[in-house]
Amino acid sequence: MPYKSLNDKRRHDREYAQKRKEQAGVEAPFQRPMNVIKVKAPKAGLKIAVIPDCQVKPGVNTDHLEWCGKYLAIKKPDVIIQIGDFTDMSSLNMHDTPGSQRMEGQRYKKDIDSAFHAMNRLLTPIQNTHGYKPKLLLTLGNHEDRITRAINKDPKLEGLMSLDDLAYKKFGWEVFPFLQPIAVGGVAFCHYFPSGAMGRPIATARALLTKLHMSAYAGHQQGRDIAYAKRADGKDMTAILSGSFYTHAEAYLNPFTNDHWRGFFLLHEVKDGSFDEMAISINFLKQRFGK
Numbered sequence: 001m002p003y004k005s006l007n008d009k010r011r012h013d014r015e016y017a018q019k020r021k022e023q024a025g026v027e028a029p030f031q032r033p034m035n036v037i038k039v040k041a042p043k044a045g046l047k048i049a050v051i052p053d054c055q056v057k058p059g060v061n062t063d064h065l066e067w068c069g070k071y072l073a074i075k076k077p078d079v080i081i082q083i084g085d086f087t088d089m090s091s092l093n094m095h096d097t098p099g100s101q102r103m104e105g106q107r108y109k110k111d112i113d114s115a116f117h118a119m120n121r122l123l124t125p126i127q128n129t130h131g132y133k134p135k136l137l138l139t140l141g142n143h144e145d146r147i148t149r150a151i152n153k154d155p156k157l158e159g160l161m162s163l164d165d166l167a168y169k170k171f172g173w174e175v176f177p178f179l180q181p182i183a184v185g186g187v188a189f190c191h192y193f194p195s196g197a198m199g200r201p202i203a204t205a206r207a208l209l210t211k212l213h214m215s216a217y218a219g220h221q222q223g224r225d226i227a228y229a230k231r232a233d234g235k236d237m238t239a240i241l242s243g244s245f246y247t248h249a250e251a252y253l254n255p256f257t258n259d260h261w262r263g264f265f266l267l268h269e270v271k272d273g274s275f276d277e278m279a280i281s282i283n284f285l286k287q288r289f290g291k
Contacts, residue, residue: 036183037176042078042135046185046270049077049134052219053085053141053243056118058110060248065118067285068245068264069125073132077266079184080126080134082173083219083243084141084191087115087166092146112165119171137182138173141191141220145178186273188212192220192243208239215273219243223260224279236274240265247282 049072056062072080091106126132144163151157168175176182181190192201195211201220202208205227208216213231217240225241244262263281 036181036188039135039137039174039182039184041185041270044185044271046079046267047075047077048079048081048184048187048267048270048275049075050189050217050240050265050267051080051082051086051122052245052264053083053143054118055085055088055143055246055248056115057088057090057248058107058114060114060246062118062121063290064245064247064282064285065122066125067282067289068280069122070289071280071285072134073125073129075266076129076132077134080136081184081189081217082136082138083189083217084139084178085143085219085243086119086138086141086168087111087143089143089146092150108161115166119167123171136171136173137176137184137189138168139176139180139182139189139191140178142178148178183214185270185275186215187267187270187275188214188216190216190218192218203241205239205241208241209237212239213237215239215275217242217265217267224263226277231273235272238273238275238277240277245282 051068054065056065089111091108091111093106126134140163144166147161147163147165151161163175179190179192179194181188181193183189193208193212193216194200195202195207202211202218203221205225208218209227209229215237219241220243221241222244223242227239229237231237242261242263242265244260245264246262261279261281263279263284266278266280267275268278269276
């Protein structure tokens with residue numbers, strides 16, 4: 001998302017979460033596990049792949065998505081979760097002034113087409129693997145939600161654009177609304193988890209454990225942050241905060257803040273909130289599958 005600065009992004013997150021609460025008529029933000037949708041696990045001791053924010057946009061390189069698909073076709077996780085912001089939807093960016101240099105040439109159809117081709121690159125190796133059909137779960141992010149916001153802002157667009165344009169369901173994903181957490185194998189997954197009166201995204205893995213009291217994975221935030229704790233019954237809890245699976249630089253970040261870890265995670269032996277995590281970097285995928 002092309003913000004002018006990191007503080008601008010954080011301010012937007014606070015304001016947007018508050019607006020969403022007001023629209024929904026909710027007094028308080030996300031109330032931890034009681035609002036989690038439990039997704040039936042295909043078996044105990046799951047292997048789950050979690051693909052963070054890809055923020056696909058026209059013109060960016062998507063080779064890493066094909067490499068990811070090839071890797072997953074080999075490792076065969078039982079469940080694949082895309083944590084949201086698969087696409088950037090930069091044509092619906094409300095942070096830049098219409099007619100500005102950043103908005104020059106932005107088109108809704110180009111955004112939709114780029115998302116379709118990128119998703120096809122990711123899933124083709126998986127779909128071409130005989131006898132392998134993982135459960136596909138996708139929790140929408142704030143970038144996909146730009147479509148909903150655009151329609152809410154200008155109701156004349158209703159019927160002309162919708163989330164269905166992204167064709168996620170046609171690709172086989174079970175899609176969950178923005179900020180709707182799901183639980184698989186006792187682990188909560190959501191694009192981000194709001195907290196406090198302003199609904200700000202929980203910003204550290206340690207805070208995820210403190211506030212949610214269960215193992216969790218969130219995207220939205222660049223880099224990689226992992227924390228561990230014990231439940232009262234002695235079982236392990238792990239929280240992962242990682243939201244960057246793309247190779248391009250974001251215009252609103254500087255060279256230092258753009259230099260963060262990029263990759264996805266495999267969670268092994270997922271059962272009752274316990275798992276062993278394995279980080280797969282884009283650099284590793286490039287070494288293995290890049291030409």
